[in-house]
Amino acid sequence: MxxxxxxxxxxxxxxxxxxxxxxxxxxxxxxxxxxxxxxxxxxxxxxxxxxxxxxxxxxxxxxxxxxxxxxxxxxxxxxxxxxxxxxxxxxxxxxxxxxxxxxxxxxLAQLFAMSASCWDERHQSGRAWRGLCRYAVDGSTLRTSDSPENRAHFGAQAYASGVVASYPQLRLLTLTALATHLVRDAVFGAYGTNEMLYAKSLLDRVPDHSLTVFDKGFFSASLLLQLQTKGHERHWLIPAKANSTWERLDPHPTDYRVRMKVSPQARQAEPDLPAFWEVRAIETTTSHGKKRILLTSLMDRQTYPASEIVHQYEERWRIETSYRELKQELLGSELTLRxxxxxxxxxxxxxxxxxxxxxxxxxxxxxxxxxxxxxxxxxxxxxxxxxxxxxxxxxxxxxxxxxxxxxxxxxxxxxLLTEKRGRSCPRVVKKLPARYPIRAVSKPK
Structure with a gap:
């Protein structure tokens, strides 16, 4: 070749x-x-x-x-x-x-910033979708060695029972290119800091003429409007939550505009937010027959067809493998940092x-x-x-x-992979195997 x-x-x-x-x-x-x-x-x-x-x-x-x-x-x-x-x-x-x-x-932080932006821009050429570079924001955690300094700085996961995790953890959020899986930017720190705050700190570094795909956990008018209004042609795509409510603005059955109300709590925290905002809703069905509604700032149906937007969200799922590659392959499943x-x-x-x-x-x-x-x-x-x-x-x-x-x-x-691999079965909670055999209890006569 x-x-x-x-x-x-x-x-x-x-x-x-x-x-x-x-x-x-x-x-x-x-x-x-x-x-x-x-x-x-x-x-x-x-x-x-x-x-x-x-x-x-x-x-x-x-x-x-x-x-x-x-x-x-x-x-x-x-x-x-x-x-x-x-x-x-x-x-x-x-x-x-x-x-x-x-x-x-x-x-190291500055070297990463210089190299990541250069390498990403080099390999975005010819891989944009309808003039937009495509990215995904996703998060994960890493475990640190259990020193007093790390535990005081990063904290650890606390369970409902009151038990605290054995090792301190840090929370990591990345902005990853869909086309190459190069990490364009990253932010990380204390485990107890909400992912939404980390995501907001990434927004200023999202390039213009781009589409950023989020998981539904990042659904927030404050976050998405900040991305959309600051910069030039910065768009977003996110699945709607099950409890999302809106007013339909046109009769199209599966691809329509909606108007949503910004919560009073969000407006109190940020008075510059509007009372309402309009987005585009696209109804789709997954390969497992589950219905999903995607919300996006890409309002033009002619320029951005619904079927192609759905495909962009499907590409976002493959970004989750980057964390597996980083934690299990590159770091050799040594989940505790040195x-x-x-x-x-x-x-x-x-x-x-x-x-x-x-x-x-x-x-x-x-x-x-x-x-x-x-x-x-x-x-x-x-x-x-x-x-x-x-x-x-x-x-x-x-x-x-x-x-x-x-x-x-x-x-x-x-x-070369033979074909693009997707999830072969829906996520389910698996029952942990019992440590000891389960004895049948005889019923009293």
Whole structure:
């Protein structure tokens, strides 16, 4: 097919120049100038000569997610992150911890913001729907190590019985591109903060000429009107709640305009909200026969047909797999983060998001060359291939690298999913298996 792996081809040059293969390849995806700018802007650039300068620590944080099952010293040795020192070639474990603490989370947050917007804009070209880039907002949680600092900062889930979860948790919300599953932006913090507040902080970063798809839990006049009115051509799509009420404004049976009342509580909190707002309602039936009503700001029926809008909402369901890929595949089901302080937890999450986007970026590049949709490629297979290639190229003879790359390109079919997969059965609550056999109680005679 003439397919190329853009990052992997750079291993040839890295081996020729004598650099660490893994680090040289990754540094071609993330512009070193971005790292320098992030460090300079946040005041974290290394002034004194160190064996592990700030630039190398940035790569260490990203690599901690890519090599989740390796210890921090093993990752440092694997990527050759420590600068040469003829006097003392080793570096103490405490020095690695201190290096991460010196760096903090701000440079990683800024590096993520610069790279994510650049990569997303690069791969939105030709993948827009009727002139609109498509995104989805969704949320999840991550578990942190149980230190007093993390528990005080992030909090934990409390059950109705009064029992508190064994580990602190943080709440994570992402703005993810439907076309590539690249994470465009993210916000996270204390578990007890409502998702609606996190979602509002993402709105200013939603690009113009876009459609953002929400789950029904985000249904709020305040949230949706803020997205719609601030910016240019920023639209939204969301399913109606079961208790939603409105006034129909036209007689069309399945595609009609409605007028809804803004709650007095919302207007009291935000006096600028209107008393009423008009939206478009589209009635549809799922593959399981369940009726659903979608609400949207896309009012023009001719420009935005109802059947295509329904399809956009179906695409939103596939975004939920990105959290599975991040938590189970990239982090290897190690649900508890490494870091023991809130600052390094934030740093670790930004590094994991950067690592996830690096894999998704490579998939988008391959899909462009193969002329297929990036969502047709398997994240699990792509991740395994990349980790495998980074491993053997670091020790392989340079003359054998072209043959390995040819073999890899010929195996691209392994990355292709046969068809788009949907949910095969509706969600149901499964009964947990009993720990002990259940004995039948005999009835009294």
């Amino acid at each position: 003439g397919i190329r792996f853009p990052i992997l081809f750079l291993f040839v040059m890295s081996r020729t120049l004598g650099h660490s293969a893994e680090l040289s390849a990754l540094s071609q995806a993330i512009d070193p100038d971005w790292i320098a700018q992030a460090l300079a802007t946040t005041g974290k650039a290394s002034v004194r000569k160190r064996k592990l300068p700030a630039e190398q620590v940035v790569w260490l944080v990203i690599a901690l997610a890519l090599y989740r099952h390796q210890s921090i010293p093993e990752v440092v040795a694997h990527l050759d992150l420590v600068l040469p020192d003829e006097v003392n070639a080793d570096i103490a474990k405490s020095a690695l911890t201190q290096a991460r603490q010196r760096l903090g989370q701000a440079p 870091s023991g302080t809130p600052e390094t937890v934030y740093q670790e999450v930004w590094g994991a998001l950067l690592a996830y986007n690096l894999v998704r970026l490579e998939m988008a590049e391959v899909a462009t060359e193969a002329q297929v949709e990036p969502t047709r490629l398997s994240f699990i297979t792509a991740l395994h291939y990349l980790r495998h290639e980074w491993g053997w190229m670091a020790i392989e003879a340079p003359g054998k690298i072209p043959a390995h790359l040819t073999r890899l390109r010929n195996r691209l079919a392994d990355l």
